[in-house]
Amino acid sequence: MLSIPPALMRSYDLLLNRKGINNNHQPHYKKWLRYYLDFCNKYEYNPKDIRSFPAFNDKLKNKKQPESLRKQAYFTVSLYYEITTSDCDA
Numbered sequence: 001m002l003s004i005p006p007a008l009m010r011s012y013d014l015l016l017n018r019k020g021i022n023n024n025h026q027p028h029y030k031k032w033l034r035y036y037l038d039f040c041n042k043y044e045y046n047p048k049d050i051r052s053f054p055a056f057n058d059k060l061k062n063k064k065q066p067e068s069l070r071k072q073a074y075f076t077v078s079l080y081y082e083i084t085t086s087d088c089d090a
Helices: 006-018 028-044 050-062 067-086
Strands: none
Touching: 006 028, 006 050, 006 067, 028 050, 050 067
């Protein structure tokens, strides 16, 4: 599994803190982001393109992930999109 690049991780940590995400929940957000980035790399999707998320969501459905976790994954990835639309280096 891919690691989240350090610069992206710093930006993501700052955003999680700015959004008031509880420190105890942050590892779950980082896990979903790592899964998403890994999925995009493996299946050659552009992770910065929001149109990549439906394929990831379909993969989660195929793996029998409940809707609540898919929503959590979407929220996590939407935070990543906030970073990538405001910072070209993410």
